[in-house]
Every structure is written in structure tokens, then in C-alpha cells.
Amino acid sequence: MGRWEPNARGRLQQAALDLYIERGYGQTTVAEIARRAGLTERTFFRHFADKREVLFAGSDELRELFASTVAAAPATAAPIDAVAAALDAAADSFRERRDHARRRQGVLAANAELQERELTKLAGLSAAVADALRRRGLPEPAASLTAEAGIAVFKVAFERWTAAAETRDLSDLVHESLDELKSMTKCAD
């Protein structure tokens, strides 16, 4: 199994992101990522299925965080407030990772295949939130619509948070976007 490498996972992620930015995602190989991290390819494949999945590590944990936070909201909480609690928890989980997130967004912006994968990740978050809402007794289509709206808020806030000139916290941007969505849907009819 090879010797234990301190923080191999983090070093591989850092090396991958550096190379994707320097050379382009398409031009980078797993061998190069491992070499840059001072590790072997075998160690790489113990942590990631392929070079794409380096950029999507943590997706399962994020989905679980969304689902469990919605599930843990008080039974009396309105569905949108249960989703808002999940958005807060997710924002908090990214608190120390703004620089990483900005670099990652830059890599995604240059590659259509990675953007498709990101959309699939977001759809998975939405499906998990909808499922958690149904378990709270919310029927369809309300569950799916509330989940989709919540993930849209997260997506828009996250894109703003990673923009170059933006200095506000992700959680502030999430709250602002959620309020904005409420006001946009409320002022009609």
C-alpha cells in the first residue's frame, strides 16, 4: 500500500489546480500532477478516480451537508427556511476556501466538459434537497421547486463570491440572493 504520505490528498489537489491553470486542463496528465505533488501515480489513484474528479472532490460531502441540514431544521420551519439553513451551512463549509474556489472556477470557465460536470453536481444537490423536503412531508412539485430555487441561489451567490473584485462573505451573498429571489417572485400578481 506504500507509505503514509502526509496530506497527500490536499497536495494532489493543489498540484492539479496549479497545473490546470499553468498549462490548461486538457494538457495536464495524472503523471504530471503526481510528480508536481512529489507523490506517485498510484497514490493519486488511491485518492481520485481521474484528473477530472480532483475538481469535484467533496461533492458527496456537500450533498450530504445540504440533505442533513434540511432534515435537521425544526419541524415547524417553512421549507424555504429549512433550505436557507442548508445554504448557510454550505456557505460556512467554504469559508476558508475562497482562493481555491476562485482558481477552480477559472479552470471550469475554460472547459465545457467541466461545466457540464458542474451542472450535474448542482443537479445532484437539488435532487438531495428535494428528497429531504419530501421526507419532511412537503409534496411535489413544491419540494422540487423549492430545492431548485435554493440551489439557484447557491449557484448565483457562489459565482459572485468567486468574482475577482468581490470582497463580501459567501454567507452574506447567499442571504442577499435569497432575499432578491423572494422579492422577484413576490412582486408579481
Add this chain to the structure above:
Amino acid sequence: MGRWEPNARGRLQQAALDLYIERGYGQTTVAEIARRAGLTERTFFRHFADKREVLFAGSDELRELFASTVAAAPATAAPIDAVAAALDAAADSFRERRDHARRRQGVLAANAELQERELTKLAGLSAAVADALRRRGLPEPAASLTAEAGIAVFKVAFERWTAAAETRDLSDLVHESLDELKSMTKCAD
């Protein structure tokens, strides 16, 4: 250029969908689609880039319909109402295609790659609507959030419309979903 074939495009779409359902998407070749339609491969490639794009024909027109309907809404219309008008126009454009849409959804449900492509199509619709809203003077993040909410309504309503037991019109389901979204986001705080 070969002779003119009456409704070659429609015949190819029909043949492709038949084969995708009978044999599976992955097991079907362009040659088989052309043969089933009584046409040549060369004719196929005059209409579609590859076998995947048969399922996404009309995406550009749908995006254009969303964008132009948002643009054509009265200047005094609230953004969500401009989006609602686009949802109505889109629903109307699918009026005669429920059976086709149901069969297509069945093919997509069995193939992760096609689902990713569908998410990309929906993201393109959302981006076009957000752009049309910005041209109406709506700032960010309101434009993107309203667009995302509108496309979420369309997605959820479309999935219900293509469900086996559903008999209501797409436009009724769109209205119901939009009202549901408004009520879910309004009743908080």
C-alpha cells in the same frame, strides 16, 4: 447534394427515437437510423452533427423563443411576468409534441451523458433569459435569479407533463408550478 427528401429531418428524428427505445441509445448507429428512415447517412449528416444532436434539435429555437418573448414583454411588466410570458410561449410550442417528449424523456432517463447534455441545454436557456432581463435593465443578481427560477419552473412542469399518468396541459402545469414557487418563497420571513 442528393435529391430532396420530403420531411427527412422529421423521419430521421422518428427513426432515431424508435431505435433508441428499442435497442438503447448506446447500441444505435447513425447508419441504422438512416436505414430505418429510408435515407442515407449523408442525408443524416446534412441535418444533424451526430446521433446525440437528434435529441437536442430545436434547442437553439427554444432559446431564441425564450429570449425574444422576454424582450417583447411590455416595458412595465415585472421581470417574473416577462419570464412567465416566455414560459407560456415555450409551453405552447410543445403543444403537439407530448408523445415525442415522453419518448425522448424515457431515452434520457436511461443515459447519464444525455442527462448532462440536457442540463447544459437548460443552463443555456437560463443564460439567455438572464441576458434578455439585463437588456430590460434588470441588474444582477436579480436577472440571473429570476431566470434560474423561471427555468426551474419549466423543468419541473415539463417533467410532470411527460409523466405517464399526467393528462393536464403543459401550460396548466407551468402556471401551477410558478404559483407554487411564488407561494414557497413568499411565505417565509
